[in-house]
Amino acid sequence: MTFVAKPAAHHPRLPRNELGLTRRDYEGSVSTLCAGCGHDSVSAAIVQACAELAIPPHRFAKVSGIGCSSKTPTYFLGKSHGFNSVHGRMPSVTTGANLANRELYCIGISGDGDSASIGMGQFAHIVRRRIDMLYIVDNNGTYGLTKGQFSATNDKGSTSKKGAPNLYEPIDLAGIALQLGATFVGRSFSGDKHQLVPLIKAGLLHRGFAFIDVISPCVAFNNHAGSTKSYEYVRGHRGDVVAADFVPKHHEITADYAPGTREDVMMPDGSLLRLRKLADDYDPHDRVDALAYLQRKQREGEVVTGLLYLDADATDCHKILNTVDAPLNSLAEADLCPGNAALASINGTFR
Amino acid sequence: MTRYNDFVIKFANVNGSGSASANGMFAKALFRMGIPVGTRNIFPSNIQGLPTWFEVRVNERGYLGRREGVDIMVAMNAETYEEDVASIVPDGYLVYDSSKPLARELRRMDIHEVPLPISTLLLSEFSDPKQRALFKNIVYVGALSALLNIDFDVLTGMISAQYKGKDALIKPNIHALEIGRNYALEYVKCPLPIQVKRCDAVGDKIMIDGNTAAALGCIYGGATVCAWYPITPSTSVAEAFERYANRLRIDKATGRKKFAIMQAEDELAAIGMVIGAAWNGARAFTATSGPGISLMSEFLGLAYFAEIPAVVFDIQRAGPSTGMPTRTQQSDLISATYASHGDTKHVLLIPSDPKECFQFAADALDLADRLQTPVIVLSDLELGMNDMMCEPLEWDDARRYDRGKVYHADDLDRIEKFGRYVDVDDDGIGYRTYPGTHPSKGSFFTRGTSRDAYARYTEDPEIYTENMDRLTKKWHTAATLVPAPRIVQGVQPRPFGIIYYGTSESPMDEALDLLADDGIHVDRMRIRAVPFSDEVYEFIATHELSFIVEQNRDAQMRTLLVNEGDVDPAKLVPVRYYGGLSISADTIYEQVRNHFVANKLARISEVQR
Numbered sequence A: 001m002t003f004v005a006k007p008a009a010h011h012p013r014l015p016r017n018e019l020g021l022t023r024r025d026y027e028g029s030v031s032t033l034c035a036g037c038g039h040d041s042v043s044a045a046i047v048q049a050c051a052e053l054a055i056p057p058h059r060f061a062k063v064s065g066i067g068c069s070s071k072t073p074t075y076f077l078g079k080s081h082g083f084n085s086v087h088g089r090m091p092s093v094t095t096g097a098n099l100a101n102r103e104l105y106c107i108g109i110s111g112d113g114d115s116a117s118i119g120m121g122q123f124a125h126i127v128r129r130r131i132d133m134l135y136i137v138d139n140n141g142t143y144g145l146t147k148g149q150f151s152a153t154n155d156k157g158s159t160s161k162k163g164a165p166n167l168y169e170p171i172d173l174a175g176i177a178l179q180l181g182a183t184f185v186g187r188s189f190s191g192d193k194h195q196l197v198p199l200i201k202a203g204l205l206h207r208g209f210a211f212i213d214v215i216s217p218c219v220a221f222n223n224h225a226g227s228t229k230s231y232e233y234v235r236g237h238r239g240d241v242v243a244a245d246f247v248p249k250h251h252e253i254t255a256d257y258a259p260g261t262r263e264d265v266m267m268p269d270g271s272l273l274r275l276r277k278l279a280d281d282y283d284p285h286d287r288v289d290a291l292a293y294l295q296r297k298q299r300e301g302e303v304v305t306g307l308l309y310l311d312a313d314a315t316d317c318h319k320i321l322n323t324v325d326a327p328l329n330s331l332a333e334a335d336l337c338p339g340n341a342a343l344a345s346i347n348g349t350f351r
Numbered sequence B: 001m002t003r004y005n006d007f008v009i010k011f012a013n014v015n016g017s018g019s020a021s022a023n024g025m026f027a028k029a030l031f032r033m034g035i036p037v038g039t040r041n042i043f044p045s046n047i048q049g050l051p052t053w054f055e056v057r058v059n060e061r062g063y064l065g066r067r068e069g070v071d072i073m074v075a076m077n078a079e080t081y082e083e084d085v086a087s088i089v090p091d092g093y094l095v096y097d098s099s100k101p102l103a104r105e106l107r108r109m110d111i112h113e114v115p116l117p118i119s120t121l122l123l124s125e126f127s128d129p130k131q132r133a134l135f136k137n138i139v140y141v142g143a144l145s146a147l148l149n150i151d152f153d154v155l156t157g158m159i160s161a162q163y164k165g166k167d168a169l170i171k172p173n174i175h176a177l178e179i180g181r182n183y184a185l186e187y188v189k190c191p192l193p194i195q196v197k198r199c200d201a202v203g204d205k206i207m208i209d210g211n212t213a214a215a216l217g218c219i220y221g222g223a224t225v226c227a228w229y230p231i232t233p234s235t236s237v238a239e240a241f242e243r244y245a246n247r248l249r250i251d252k253a254t255g256r257k258k259f260a261i262m263q264a265e266d267e268l269a270a271i272g273m274v275i276g277a278a279w280n281g282a283r284a285f286t287a288t289s290g291p292g293i294s295l296m297s298e299f300l301g302l303a304y305f306a307e308i309p310a311v312v313f314d315i316q317r318a319g320p321s322t323g324m325p326t327r328t329q330q331s332d333l334i335s336a337t338y339a340s341h342g343d344t345k346h347v348l349l350i351p352s353d354p355k356e357c358f359q360f361a362a363d364a365l366d367l368a369d370r371l372q373t374p375v376i377v378l379s380d381l382e383l384g385m386n387d388m389m390c391e392p393l394e395w396d397d398a399r400r401y402d403r404g405k406v407y408h409a410d411d412l413d414r415i416e417k418f419g420r421y422v423d424v425d426d427d428g429i430g431y432r433t434y435p436g437t438h439p440s441k442g443s444f445f446t447r448g449t450s451r452d453a454y455a456r457y458t459e460d461p462e463i464y465t466e467n468m469d470r471l472t473k474k475w476h477t478a479a480t481l482v483p484a485p486r487i488v489q490g491v492q493p494r495p496f497g498i499i500y501y502g503t504s505e506s507p508m509d510e511a512l513d514l515l516a517d518d519g520i521h522v523d524r525m526r527i528r529a530v531p532f533s534d535e536v537y538e539f540i541a542t543h544e545l546s547f548i549v550e551q552n553r554d555a556q557m558r559t560l561l562v563n564e565g566d567v568d569p570a571k572l573v574p575v576r577y578y579g580g581l582s583i584s585a586d587t588i589y590e591q592v593r594n595h596f597v598a599n600k601l602a603r604i605s606e607v608q609r
Helices: A038-053 A068-075 A090-100 A112-118 A120-129 A173-179 A193-205 A231-237 A287-299 A317-321 A339-348 B019-032 B078-086 B118-123 B129-147 B152-162 B167-187 B210-220 B235-248 B267-279 B290-306 B333-337 B354-371 B381-385 B409-414 B461-481 B508-517 B534-541 B556-565 B585-598 B604-608
Strands: A060-064 A081-084 A105-111 A133-139 A184-189 A209-215 A238-247 A262-266 A272-277 A303-310 B006-014 B037-042 B051-059 B070-075 B088-097 B112-116 B206-209 B225-228 B260-263 B284-288 B310-316 B347-349 B374-380 B387-390 B445-447 B486-488 B496-501 B523-527 B545-550 B572-576
Touching: A038 A068, A038 A133, A038 A193, A038 A209, A060 A068, A060 A090, A068 A081, A068 A105, A068 A133, A081 B267, A090 A105, A090 A120, A090 A133, A090 A317, A090 B225, A090 B260, A090 B267, A105 A112, A112 A120, A112 A133, A112 A173, A120 A173, A120 A209, A120 B267, A133 A193, A173 A184, A173 A209, A173 A287, A173 A303, A184 A193, A193 A209, A193 A238, A193 A303, A231 A238, A272 A303, A287 A303, A317 B260, A339 B210, B006 B019, B006 B078, B006 B129, B019 B037, B019 B051, B019 B129, B019 B152, B019 B206, B019 B387, B037 B387, B070 B078, B078 B088, B088 B129, B112 B129, B112 B167, B118 B129, B118 B167, B129 B152, B129 B167, B152 B167, B206 B210, B206 B354, B206 B381, B210 B235, B210 B284, B210 B310, B210 B354, B210 B374, B210 B381, B225 B235, B225 B267, B235 B260, B235 B284, B235 B381, B267 B284, B267 B290, B267 B310, B284 B290, B284 B354, B290 B310, B290 B333, B290 B374, B310 B354, B310 B381, B333 B347, B333 B374, B333 B556, B347 B354, B354 B374, B354 B381, B354 B387, B354 B461, B374 B381, B496 B508, B496 B534, B508 B523, B508 B585, B523 B534, B534 B556, B545 B556, B545 B585, B556 B572, B572 B585
Parallel strands: A060 A081, A060 A105, A081 B445, A105 A133, A133 A209, A184 A209, A238 A303, B006 B070, B070 B088, B088 B112, B225 B260, B225 B284, B284 B310, B310 B374, B347 B374, B496 B523, B496 B545, B545 B572
Antiparallel strands: A184 A303, A238 A272, A262 A272, B006 B051, B037 B051, B206 B387, B486 B523
16 A cells, blocks of 8 residues: 555646546545455546446545445545445445435445455345446455455466365356346456446446446455466457447547447436447347356356346336435425324324 | 223224124214223234224223223233133123024123123114124114213214214214124113213323323424334324324425435335434434344444434334233333444433323424434333324414424535534534535534544544533433423322332322322332433432332333432332233232232321321
8 A cells, every 4th residue: 555645736737527527526535455456446436437327426425335446435436425334234325325315426435355255245235226336346266354364256276366266156246236137237357448348338328227346356365376267367368349439429429330339328317328349240239149158158168248247228126116316315394394284193093 | 780981891803803893983982972082003013903002991980001901801802802701800791693503601790791792783773794893882882872882972973073074984883883882781770870970080182002191292393204113003193294284284285295205125224214314404203113222223323423313113012022022011121222332412302191192292303403312202002003092183273392402504604614523502502504604614524433523533542532512411401391290299208219210100099099098108210201300319319219110020110210310229119010911900019019018018097196
C-alpha cells in the first residue's frame, strides 16, 4: 500500500464530463491494498465508468461484505455513502437498500470468499430476485486477508504459493448467475480496462440484476506459476466471446462492421451497447448455450471473458413487487398512516 | 347451585379437522354476549393428524389467565381421551361423541358425562363424508349453546356473517348447529349448572391476537420494508402486515404498493435486508423467534456498532434449540438483550397484550430511528397467536413519526463539518444522513470496524474506548425513552413486591387476589422495557424483597436486573414456570405463598395485628 496522500490539486486539463466533473470527483480515498493488486484496477475502472457516464457522484450506494475486495468501496466514489457490512451478506444489505430507494445506483462489491463460500446462499437469492444493481466479484481465488488459503473459485489442481494443489472442484459464479436467471452476466479481467470499463457502464445502466465476475489477481498470494488466477495465466488463457462497446446517448455512430458480427442494444437511458462477436459460435442471448459454452471452455482450461449474457428487456424487483415510483424512504405519514378512523373500523372487525 | 360465567372449557380435537374455526366461534359468541373470555390454542408442530386443544377461560371478573383444571371437556379425539378425562375437575363435565361407547376404564364416577351421538346424528343428515367430518365441530357448538345457555341468535348471526356471499354454506352450517342444539335440548337437562349469562363486562374491548396487532402497529408506524423468514410463532406478523398493507397501502391512482415485502432465504438475509433498508432511510422490520435471534446475532451486532435502526419482533417459543416450537416461553430475554459478540446490547420492548403489541410496534419504529440501534419487541406465542381481549387500538392522528436525528441537504449546507458519530447533543446519539442526500457533503462510510467520530477507520485505543463509552451513554439515554414500568403500590408502602413482564400479566390479578386472601399483599411492577429506567431500580430498592415472575428456567430477567443494575440478588426471589403452557395464577400463588411459609415471612395481616 502507499502512504502518500492524494494531492488536493489536480491536472487542469483533466477531461470533464457532462456534469463538468473530472475523474477525480469519482475517486475515493487512497487504497490500502498491496501494490499491484488487481482490485485497485477494478476500482479505477469503476471510477472511469461512473465519470464517463456522468452520473452525479453522490447518487450511488456502495455495499460490500468482508475481505480485500470488500475494502475497496472506500477507494472509489468518495462522495457516495458506502456500507462495509458482514461477511457474505452484501446481497441482503443491498436488497434492503434498493427496496428503500430505487433511485440510487447500487454497486455491490464482493470477493470469491465472500460470494462463493459464506455468501453463496445470498448470492444465489439476489440473482433470483433481480435486484436492480451491479454486482462485481473481485475474483482472485484466494483468501488474501487471512494470508492465502484457497477459495472456492480456485480451479482444481491450481497450486498454492507453497505448491500444494487445490483438491476440490471450482465454483463458477458466472455460470451460476446464468443458471439462476441473471439478465446481465459478464466476466472480465482486472488487467483489461478496455474490456472492463464498458461492461461496468452497461451493468450500471442495465435495469435489473447485472453481474460481473472479474478475475483480479492477488499479487501477494496467488500470482505464481501453477496458479490459474495469475496475471500471466489469465493473459495466456483468455478467450473473449463478445466485446461490448459503450456508445453514449446522442453520439454519432460511424464505425462500420461486417454484417452479422455486431449488434446494437438500446440501454434504458437511450445509450447504446454495441456488441461485437469475437467467437463465431457464441450467442449472448441464449442462456442455455452460453452456459454450455462456458462449461466446455472451462474443461479446456480457457477463461471465457466478455459479455456472456444479456437480456435487454429485463425488469427488476420493484417491477415484480409493483411498488410506487417514489422511493419508499421518501414516503411520510400522509402516504403511510391510514389514520384513526380507519383503525376504528378495523377494531369493529375484532368484536 | 348454578355457576354463571366462571369456568374453563377445553376442546380436544385432531389437528387439521376444521375445529379451530368452530372453537373460535364458540369463544367469540360468549364475547359477544358481553362475557370476558381468554382463549388458548395448544397445538402440535404438525399440519394434520396430531392432537390439538383449545382452551377457553370464561370469567366475568376478568381473570383470563390460564387456570389449572378443566370444568367442561369436549373430548373429540379418541387418542387423547385418557389424559383429557383425567384433566376434568371433580364434578366437572365430559362432553363426547357417544356414537362409539366410552371405554369402561375411562369412566370416572366423580364427573358428569354428557354423551352426544354426533357422528350418528350426522350420518342421516349429510351424505358427503367430508361435510360430515367438518360439521362434527359445528354440532358440538350447537349442543353447547343449549348446555351452556348461549344465545342461539348470536351463533346463527356469526354463521351468516362468516359465509356472507357464500349463501349455500349458511343453511347447512345452521342446520348442523340445530342438530346439536335440538339433541341436547331433548336428551340432556339443559342448561347445565355451569352456564353463561349475558353481562356487560366487555365494553368496547376487542378480541385480537398480538401478531395481527403488531402488524397493524407497523402499518401505522410507517414501516415500508418487511423482510422475513417463516418461523412459528412469528409468521403471522409478516402475513398480517401483507394482508393489511394490500388494503391500506395501495396508491389509489396507480394501484401500486407503498411497501415492499421480501420473504428472505433465511433469517440472516431477513435482518440484512432490514438493516440495508434502514440504512437507506426506510422504516423496516422483521419478525422471528428464538432460533432466528441466534441466526441474526452477527447482523444485530453490526447494527448496534454501526448504529443503524432495525426493528425485530421476537415471538418467543420454548427453547433451547428447536425446543417446543408451538409452546410459549419467555426464554429469549438474555439472548435478545445481548445478541452478538463483543460488548453488545439491545433495547427490548415487552408488550403484555395486543394493544401494547400495536403501540410498541409503532414505538419501536420511532425508538429505532431516534436511538439509531436495533429495537427488539419481545412478545411470545401466548400473546402472538391467541385471540386476547384488550382495549380497542387507538392512533393519535396528530402523532408524527420521530425519524430521529437526520441531516437533510439543507442542514448539511448550514453546518460547517459533518461528523457521523460526533456527540453533538451529549446524549450519545450522532446525526446521520441518508445515502444520496447531498452532492458534496454528508457522505460517510458505514462499517462494522471501529472508527472515529468522522466515520474514519481507526484502531486507536483511546478513540475506540471513547466510542464504546458513547454507546454506553446512548444506552442510558435509551433508558429514559423506553416505556416506563407499570407500578401499582399500596397506599402504605408494602415490604414486598412482585415484578413481572409480558404475558405474566394475564394471571396476575387473580394470583394477587389469591395471595391477598391469604393475607399476603404485595406491590406490583410490570417491566415493559430494557434498559431499565430509574423507577425499576427504585421499586426494587424500596422493597425488602421482590418476587420476580418469569416463564423461563433460568430467571433471565433477574439475571438482567442483577447484571445491569447491580441489584442484590438476595432481594429478588424467582418465581418460575417453563413448561410451555402459559403461566397460571395458581403457579404464581403457590410459589409466592410457599416462600412466605418456608421463610416464615410476616404477612401484612399479621403485621397489622
